[in-house]
Amino acid sequence: MIYTVTLNPSMDLLVEIDGIEPNITNRMNNDLRVPGGKSINVARVLRRLGMPSVATGFIGGYTGEFVKDWLKMEDINTSFIEIDDETRINIKLLNQNIVINGRGPNVSINEETEFLYFMSRIQEGDTVIMMGTMPPSLDDDLQDRIISICKANKAEFIVDAEPKQLKEFIKRGPLLIKPNLSDVEKMFNVKLDTRELIVEYGFKLLELGAKHAIISVGEKGAYLFSGGHAFKGEGVKGKEVRSEGVRDAMIAGFIATYIRTSNLEESFKVAMASATATAFSKDLAKRHQIEDVLDKIIVQKLI
Amino acid sequence: MIYTVTLNPSMDLLVEIDGIEPNITNRMNNDLRVPGGKSINVARVLRRLGMPSVATGFIGGYTGEFVKDWLKMEDINTSFIEIDDETRINIKLLNQNIVINGRGPNVSINEETEFLYFMSRIQEGDTVIMMGTMPPSLDDDLQDRIISICKANKAEFIVDAEPKQLKEFIKRGPLLIKPNLSDVEKMFNVKLDTRELIVEYGFKLLELGAKHAIISVGEKGAYLFSGGHAFKGEGVKGKEVRSEGVRDAMIAGFIATYIRTSNLEESFKVAMASATATAFSKDLAKRHQIEDVLDKIIVQKLI
Numbered sequence: 001m002i003y004t005v006t007l008n009p010s011m012d013l014l015v016e017i018d019g020i021e022p023n024i025t026n027r028m029n030n031d032l033r034v035p036g037g038k039s040i041n042v043a044r045v046l047r048r049l050g051m052p053s054v055a056t057g058f059i060g061g062y063t064g065e066f067v068k069d070w071l072k073m074e075d076i077n078t079s080f081i082e083i084d085d086e087t088r089i090n091i092k093l094l095n096q097n098i099v100i101n102g103r104g105p106n107v108s109i110n111e112e113t114e115f116l117y118f119m120s121r122i123q124e125g126d127t128v129i130m131m132g133t134m135p136p137s138l139d140d141d142l143q144d145r146i147i148s149i150c151k152a153n154k155a156e157f158i159v160d161a162e163p164k165q166l167k168e169f170i171k172r173g174p175l176l177i178k179p180n181l182s183d184v185e186k187m188f189n190v191k192l193d194t195r196e197l198i199v200e201y202g203f204k205l206l207e208l209g210a211k212h213a214i215i216s217v218g219e220k221g222a223y224l225f226s227g228g229h230a231f232k233g234e235g236v237k238g239k240e241v242r243s244e245g246v247r248d249a250m251i252a253g254f255i256a257t258y259i260r261t262s263n264l265e266e267s268f269k270v271a272m273a274s275a276t277a278t279a280f281s282k283d284l285a286k287r288h289q290i291e292d293v294l295d296k297i298i299v300q301k302l303i
Numbered sequence: 304m305i306y307t308v309t310l311n312p313s314m315d316l317l318v319e320i321d322g323i324e325p326n327i328t329n330r331m332n333n334d335l336r337v338p339g340g341k342s343i344n345v346a347r348v349l350r351r352l353g354m355p356s357v358a359t360g361f362i363g364g365y366t367g368e369f370v371k372d373w374l375k376m377e378d379i380n381t382s383f384i385e386i387d388d389e390t391r392i393n394i395k396l397l398n399q400n401i402v403i404n405g406r407g408p409n410v411s412i413n414e415e416t417e418f419l420y421f422m423s424r425i426q427e428g429d430t431v432i433m434m435g436t437m438p439p440s441l442d443d444d445l446q447d448r449i450i451s452i453c454k455a456n457k458a459e460f461i462v463d464a465e466p467k468q469l470k471e472f473i474k475r476g477p478l479l480i481k482p483n484l485s486d487v488e489k490m491f492n493v494k495l496d497t498r499e500l501i502v503e504y505g506f507k508l509l510e511l512g513a514k515h516a517i518i519s520v521g522e523k524g525a526y527l528f529s530g531g532h533a534f535k536g537e538g539v540k541g542k543e544v545r546s547e548g549v550r551d552a553m554i555a556g557f558i559a560t561y562i563r564t565s566n567l568e569e570s571f572k573v574a575m576a577s578a579t580a581t582a583f584s585k586d587l588a589k590r591h592q593i594e595d596v597l598d599k600i601i602v603q604k605l606i
Contacts, residue, residue, distance in 0.1 A: 013392060015403065026401070062366065089334070097325040103332070
């Protein structure tokens, strides 16, 4: 089973508004509420690609109910730890490019322990996808401890983190990492301005410990590194509507296909199609949107 | 029974944040969720003053559950019409003085009819307090129709509206209106810069049809007009923390006392104490805060 771990999920409040000014009552033109959290995005795209997962993490309050019910409505299994405090609200003022994220709830030591107990039951063959930020009340090392549980139980894990922390996590052998080019540059304190350099550092990620590594280079596409192989996927031209969730969709596309087929090239193609279709869409890409893009994805084996 | 009618309640999201900038992820320092809506404020202050009411209006979704549960927790009777759409979220960025209000849910014709049926059961001796905005999907004349129901059933009603609309409502004989000085100036297109003029126009409000009228003049206090009498209440000096809900607290203070005692001067004093204590407080004033201020309120009978 795939476990999508969202330690700090959210209800995202998407607000359409012409402008905001102090000292008056600004009125929304429209608003939409959707569940947020990187691993929740992964779970949703996995489901659209026909791959079940169990969404877990900490959830609480009316906003938590909202997130859980939404996932259930999309036929995604949930096994969140119910907490006393409330799942955060993230505010996105569309058109204004203003994002105001909540801090996240207070998670008690008992709630944390309950979660670790739940995670301890994962087993060989399972994959844990753990992405996004943590509620501020939790110890920084919680992600580390979850990785330790994965390793002890011989489960695969996928992590996403800031460059510095990601470098540490890679050493512990994740199934997949998916940094941007600038993340890799920060990790190694280098400038990667040629394809040769990108390929060189892609293989360094594998040497460090990652089983698969995808480096995205924005609209120019992405690279996949695995074993002795490197692939380049070309970007698809189109109107980019959103950047949020694109990374998450790419991971979902890769994992959904790789678990089913073990075919690297095909998995990379679906990863790129999922990311591209999401970038072109208002919401996370739906299956037919991914399939529409798939034919346009050109993947070239470099090595 | 008192019915507090909130046609467009809200979950207010109070956000403490140092500043907001586009194109980055701004993070809240803290956030708090409270129920909003003018008549809901009235219901809460009434309750704190020991006066029961039934909170009604349209409510839906997770945000609606939040509002209902909060009111129940404060021991306030609720009899909202459950709607399919979701109760709005209003965003208040504290310190930034930025208010972003939601539009409000879609209310279907069936839901509206159910509400009118509920209202039709009010009777002589009941008081309907109906304040605040309407969800945009509702007809402008809904408030009018509710007033007609009150009149047909010989129930008292209290309304709050923009000056132009308020002038129309007054003609129908509300128990109490509570405009600011500037509202009265707008209603009659005059400048009221002397006490004599304020008193003159206060009595005009009664002539138009209001049974009681309170005109607030900001930190200078307020005037009460009733029958042939006019009272002036002096403002109390203190640190004003909030302006929201002050008007609502004043109405609650007046009504809670007037229904119990019919004593004009005492009701006006509690009205002013409730408003003042709310202005000095982070939340709506609690009973002990109102009682603390009460002794400082000086009310003078002018006529």
